[in-house]
Amino acid sequence: MKKYIICILATLAIGMGYLLSHSEILMLAEYTNPVAMSPETFSDLMQQPMGLLSWAGCWIVQLFHIPALGALTMSALWAAITALLIKCWQLDKYGAALAMLPSVALLWSIGCLGYWMHYSNLTGYYASHTLAVLVAAIMLCVSRKSLVAAILSPWLLYPAMGFWAVALGVAAAALLAKNSGIRALIPAASAILSPMAWHTLCYARYMPLAHAWTAGLPTLLINDVSGSQMLIPLYVCAICLAAVAFIRELRPRPWLQPSIAMAMLMLALGGSSHSSQFYQEIRMQKAAVEGNWGLILESGDNNAELTETMKVFYEMAMAQTQTLGSHGFIIHHSYADNPESRAIKVNAMQMAAPIIHYYYGRYNISTRWCVEVGVKYGFGTGLLRMLAMSALANGETAAAMKYREIIRRQMFFGNWEIPSPSHITADFHTGIQDRLETDHDCDEYLKYIATLPANIHTKTAAMQAMYYAMQDRNMGIFRAMAYNDSLMDRPLQRHYQEACLMMLDSIPQGLVEPHVEQSFSQFKEITQQLQATQNKDLIKPIHQKFGNTYWWYAMFEKQ
């Protein structure tokens, strides 16, 4: 085995390298993976094929809480698969590279998902297919020496492995083709027939017959957009399990086999690349649940392009740290289109909605979002934490304790305590009057923001409304806030002062400081000069002196 150590170590290194450099994927997997560590969820999972491995996969996904541990676990499993397949296919030192193909495909199956991770029920997915291929690799080793094992494996393992039992039968047939002749078709026949038999025996109530051969593969469907292309890596993995046996028989040139592996790796890594904003959103989402506003502000400050979701998290962080008025217009972002989420016709805000509604004091709506998302995609630790926080904030203590108990039974959450809402969040909540909303209202978060002035009873809400009015240059809303004496600090934060000078005809006493007025006079003078001369060379010095003000935003950015 020593001569094969390079391939085994290479698998380990590739897995660790990819997962650690994209640890956000592990974070998101752990955040969204449905909590399954109870007899009840075990029973639910066992209603369908591959339920056992899905449950085991859920257990492993808990390890992703510590990214290094999760990466090491997955990479070790992939390396073990490589090692087993080298032995099974009796590959030489060049051919050993082919044994890496299934592991690379499994890495690809995780990396390729992108936004589908937010919007799919992937119970145990991130580890269950790896476990299934590991079992398949072990059984191939056994099947190489035993036709009986090859024939029985699809029958015996179908409940645990589903689709992979079918793949195993076909791979075993390919493995035995040379030595067993026509008898090698029997494992393939087992692979075809066993799903039908098991469906009749056990699964007819839970699954249509047409799904029996692909049981265990996730259904990726959002609205009317199918994500079946995301399953290509898993099909490639299954094909490799059979195909390598044939490739081996063709005795390819030594250089060809590592080349195939390299090509597969390039394909996998290429298919697993996503925009930097995708990863930033995940970090921000996790930070928001944990109330880590510093991380969100830093992320927002360091990214010139923000997606809609990033923008909302960034602004929410400023609201929570009461820096909307001091920080909100210092850094000017452009807003990134998000073709990945647009392609699946999902409003990227939906990912953030439970969190946003909570931090803006709309606990009922946050709870509703959490439950709806959980029903659709499963209740992961992220959603359960938001449910616990919303319930506690809403005074629903018993419900909060129930969610807390469920979370505490997950690894690494044994001592988790529900954080109380911040005084900012509580302040937002105080200002909200009860009204009945339709389904449609709940989805339109931005409409809610636009209607905030109807709910303004506190300074916190007033500052939020003024900030959005400043963004949209909505003088009507801004004036309504600024002239409400009871809601204004004296003096206001810097950006609010700047906006007062631009938007108010007469400024109430004490809102604006003299040095800001002076600065505004200078700004007016130079911009009037610009207007008069149309000398574009003036823009740079204006930006240098006033680029971090609301005036610059209103006059140059907003246009």
Place this chain on the structure above:
Amino acid sequence: MTRPISAILAALMLASCGSVEIPGQYTTENCQPPIFPDYGGATIPCNISPLNFMLSDTSITEVSARLKNGSGMEITAGGKGREVQYKPNEWRRMLEASKGGCLTLELYAAGPNHQWKRYPDSPIYVADSKIDPYISYRLIEPAYSIYEDMCLAQRCLETHSESVIHSSKITYGQCVNCHSYQNYNPERMLFHKRVSDAGTVIRIDGHESTVDLKRPNTISAGVYPSWHPRQKLVAFSTDKTHQMFHTQNLNKVEVYDTESDLILYDVDSDQVSVITSTPDILEVFPTWSPCGSFLYYCSARLMPGTFKDGDNIDNHTLIKYDILRLGFDTLSRTFARNADTIYSASAKGKSATLPRLSPDGSKLIFAEGGYGCFHIWHHDSQIRILDLKTGAIDSLETVNSPEYADSYPSFSSNGEWIMLASRRCDGQFSRIYISYYDGKKAHKPFLLPQESAWHNVMRLKSYNRPEFMTGPVR
């Protein structure tokens, strides 16, 4: 598939329990034991599954329980951890020997320091009466508009066994609801499938058919069902149902009808006839009297100003239902012209829904709240019993929870047990509670027992529309 595995796990668990020692030395606690579910003081059927429970004090690491009856018989349970799980055979023998009597629960607990304490003893009364051996319910998350994985399930009350009658997993995007039985008979049942592969599934004596109850003269397909007790007739409501969501109010959801009528479906001829269809009056929740000569239902008059902007409700508290009764001639299969008001909840500023008759026809049990028809979301919803002979209302104070919604009440086939859905466990997820009714008063209800008390914590689904059955659906 799950049953053999659960049985193996249960057997392993029980085997690992061994015999439980009752501590000889302990300190005495004055406060009531913090047990969940709280079975102390409840009256239970003589054929119910073991009332396993746990101590909710997380500092406890060992527990020991002894259950004794009046004639000296005793069983023990407990061990490491906080759970108490009785051996099913021992439990059954104990109940058999204790019919009509009282069990005493002695409870001991210890922390990491192994210092035992004994709580005050709790009585558990064993009725001489059996309960129907099966119930069924829909398992569904307490969501609002999304559904994905729901099922109709049945549970044997004599064991902890639960199995699936119909799962929506079989067809993507399907909703299943409103299961209903003729006279508690599992051989005659129906349920609706919505959205995908839609229709009403009717199973009669081994034969199954799927029908579309929407007809040109009805506002929708049939919704809330009620089988005639003797004939192959089913009364349904037809409804245009909407919902809106509170931004602050903890009632969270308002589900309401803008229109609703009653229809009668003849199973043999597949004919639908309209029972009532009155403009500006909402008629819903039909239920037959045991003799089949009366149809009870709920009715609310729509007041001006209830809706705005089309179907968006403006003043949801204006909708208040009363309970009416319409005579039915079983021979000619015709209804009387006029209905009688049996209970005027609206006159008291309340709304009554989900009426059900006792098997002897003398009592009417229903849910009552401040307004509206979907009381499981209303914290003030409680169940009541109306004595149809005297008109007296039993407010069932021992049964109702003061803070959370109690709804969907029904009587067992012998009329001695009341079942209801309640959110009292945690305010979010409805659970099933059962109360003994001796004809005069209802006794302290108990939570549907589970093999592990953790089940009630870990399950993230509600038990919806619980129904008694005299046997399992096959």
